[in-house]
Amino acid sequence: SQKIEQNSEALNIQEGKTATLTCNYTNYSPAYLQWYRQDPGRGPVFLLLIRENEKEKRKERLKVTFDTTLKQSLFHITASQPADSATYLCALITGGGNKLTFGTGTQLKVEL
Amino acid sequence: DAGITQSPRHKVTETGTPVTLRCHQTENHRYMYWYRQDPGHGLRLIHYSYGVKDTDKGEVSDGYSVSRSKTEDFLLTLESATSSQTSVYFCAISESPGTGFGNQPQHFGDGTRLSIL
Numbered sequence: 001s002q003k004i005e006q007n008s009e010a011l012n013i014q015e016g017k018t019a020t021l022t023c024n025y026t027n028y029s030p031a032y033l034q035w036y037r038q039d040p041g042r043g044p045v046f047l048l049l050i051r052e053n054e055k056e057k058r059k060e061r062l063k064v065t066f067d068t069t070l071k072q073s074l075f076h077i078t079a080s081q082p083a084d085s086a087t088y089l090c091a092l093i094t095g096g097g098n099k100l101t102f103g104t105g106t107q108l109k110v111e112l
Numbered sequence: 113d114a115g116i117t118q119s120p121r122h123k124v125t126e127t128g129t130p131v132t133l134r135c136h137q138t139e140n141h142r143y144m145y146w147y148r149q150d151p152g153h154g155l156r157l158i159h160y161s162y163g164v165k166d167t168d169k170g171e172v173s174d175g176y177s178v179s180r181s182k183t184e185d186f187l188l189t190l191e192s193a194t195s196s197q198t199s200v201y202f203c204a205i206s207e208s209p210g211t212g213f214g215n216q217p218q219h220f221g222d223g224t225r226l227s228i229l
Contacts, residue, residue: 032214043116043202043220044155051215089155093214098143098162098206099170100218104154 002027006090006103013080014111021075021106023090030092033066033073038087038105047088048075080110115139116221118203124227131190133224135203137183143206144186145218146170146178148199155202161186193228200225 005024013019023033031052036044050057050066050073057064063076077084087105115138125131135144145160147170157170159178167178175197177189190197204218 030214031212034214034217041222043204043222044218046217046219049215049217098209098213098216099157099160099168100214101157101171102155104152 002101004090004092004101004103006088007106008104010107010109012109012111015081017080019077019080019084019108019110021088021108023073023075023103025071025092028071028092029068032092033064034091034100035062035064035073035075036089036091036102038089044089044102077108080108082110082112084108085110116203116205116219118201118221118224120224121222122225124229125193126229127194128192131193131226131228133188133201133203133226135186135188135221137186137205139205139219140183141205141219142183142208143216144180145204145206146176146186146188147202147204148172148197149202149223150199158188158201195228198226198228 003026034049035047037047038044048059048064050064052068061078065074087107089102089105091100091102117136119134143162146158147155149155156172158172158176159170161167161180179187201224203221206216206218
């Protein structure tokens, strides 16, 4: 069956360090992969989209990589700040139509 | 923020009662989605719509129905609510996929917290 896996354990890092979050998937070859941020009590907010033929994509302090051989995406936040503390979700199309399937998310806590 | 309004924001009801949640958008996007979010399961798609009166099932559609009579409104109905449907429900919208499915971001409302006692 198709699976999307993200670390369920919270990631705690110090301010100024680079946070790296992992998204692994199995039994599928998506053309696109998306990353979202979710704050408590709010809906997810879209951050970045990467195509299968793009190895890397950047937006300000964010960087996403997409390795279709490993079936893995890495999400990096450089020079992390306490305001980056949130849950980060990856998502991809796993079936027919425009239906996204989301991972369960990884909670990031950036400490002073 | 994308113009998405979910109503009500909070609701408490009893098992066996019908419940309707509303999603209203002002972006004129073709696609609309209903998700539920539960601890340990993450976001799961219930139903989605790709146009007026055009809908399709998602991963967890049993016990739910939807209707879309206008571009801007997408309704989710629990015909006879059960305690297992206690959850946070999110509506999302997106533009048409264009060159391929999955290449458009989804924009979410702030959710409806539904408790069924």
